[in-house]
Amino acid sequence: MGKILITGASGNLGSRTLNLLLKKVPADQVAVLVRDPQSEKIERFVKEGVEAHQGDYFDYNSLLRAFNGVDKVMLISAQAFTDRNTQHFNVIAAAKQAGVKQVIFTSIIRRENSNLIVPEVSMSDLFAEQTLKASGLAYTILRNPPYLEVMHMYFGDALKAGVRVPEGSGKVAAASLDDLAAANVAVLTQHGHENKTYTLSGSEGSSFADIAEALSEISEMDIPYEAVSEKEYIDSMVANGLPVFMTDFLLGWVRGVNTGEFSETSGDLERLIGRKPMTYKEFFKYQFSKVED
Template identity: 40%
Template sequence: MILITGSTGGLGKETINALLKLIPAQQIVALARDPEKAIDFSNAGITVKKGDYSSYESLPAAFSGVDKLLMVSAPAFSDQSLEVNTIRAAKDAGVKYIVYTGIQRKQGSTWVIPGVTERDLQMEKLLAASGMSYTIVHNALYLDVLPFLLGNSVIKKGVLFPSGTGRAAVATRSDLGEALARIIIAEHIYPQHITLSNSQSWSVTDIALLLSKITETDVPVIELSQDEYIAYQEQSGIPPFYAKFAADWAAAMKAGEFEETDPLLENILGRKPIGLETFLREMYKPLLQI
């Protein structure tokens, strides 16, 4: 049996949808704090178990009979006891292999994205100390979050994301979810640290050029400081906390944290991952009909 935590979140759903195409539904367990939100999985024949990561007592029974656990990282800034409880319960229940989803970072980097990288580093220590077999998957920055990072007025006002000349080998949640599904069902165990990133990396200049091509308008790159970007996001209606969080990702991209490409994602998928132009064309194609 394979259990997926965070099953009702974006990456968890994509992974389970991919698993349904690869193995029988009866071999999949979806863990959810609120099983009502996972009713579609139940209807597909998947076993949905209730589990609250903040409560260790709710987890061992849910993990009973599970051989492999795909542990989708908890939301940024959430209590790190969630991971502690999950690993402890998995070990106590006899889970043989854990795959944990972290964030891509440059090799040897000490860069910190508040609320994110500290969690990954803590997880590395916890998993190493657990004595269990595990793989930490360093996922690329999601293509899916670009519309939020770029803002609603990117076509009219230009690309204002303050990442300088930094590049990112961004990938879609759907491609990452499919790769995770294939990793967790593989007969072999993957190395303890792997990176899933696109086969190409892009900068904000590339984004602007592609948006200009797609919309047949001039979409420039507007250089802003971190503070100016935060102010711009807040003026667009984004709460200050989220505006600052977006700026932290821009700073990490500027520092090259997401620039390294890796062939593994393409190799696992057996095809080219969805690229920036394909994603932007799908996202902004309604503008072509205006």
């Protein structure tokens, strides 16, 4: 197996992918691209033999240097509210120029022919997918659902205020970062995933009403679900100190959930990791147990 490089290796998904990858691949076959190779998050991996490259998606020359001698690049998608199109294009172009054989890209789940636009995410992810497919590189596109770890951001502190979101009965098959990282590692270490697109949905969908019910059961408290107008939703978040650009961003995800944009349970995630993904009830139960401790 040739060298594997993970971009964004100090981030939430990238760091989990790196941890799991090192359980399957010798450290000297793994490289990372990070802004600060001397950070505590990365330093311990360097001591184990991982090759760390300083750089970022905007610095094309740093990408060329990092990709030299690399067979597979795990492209963790760029953060929202940045020039994602330029960043993703640079990574794909540099990988092509450096002789990389395969790029694995983390994209967003969406229904075919969907008109929903999640601000700062969906259109730039589609651009990256199209660019990667046109590059001539072998590719694997891993379409990620909303993360279980960020679901609370859509409705705030449910234990204090309940689940207050705009009305909708759609469901979201969210998945945990650990399960998605395991899928990344499966693709990085196995053959047969070239030129394929996977929908990495969780195994069980839930509406916001379902989440309120689950939280009530787990906490043994009455966690109400309350449908509010989009204006009330935004006004409430602004009153709690959230900038307007973030309220629009979160509203886009909530609309996606309410319209069933993320409801598909494809089974791809379970097949890749070889087990049932963590359900939303299991996740919230685990989180609540940590709060109690």
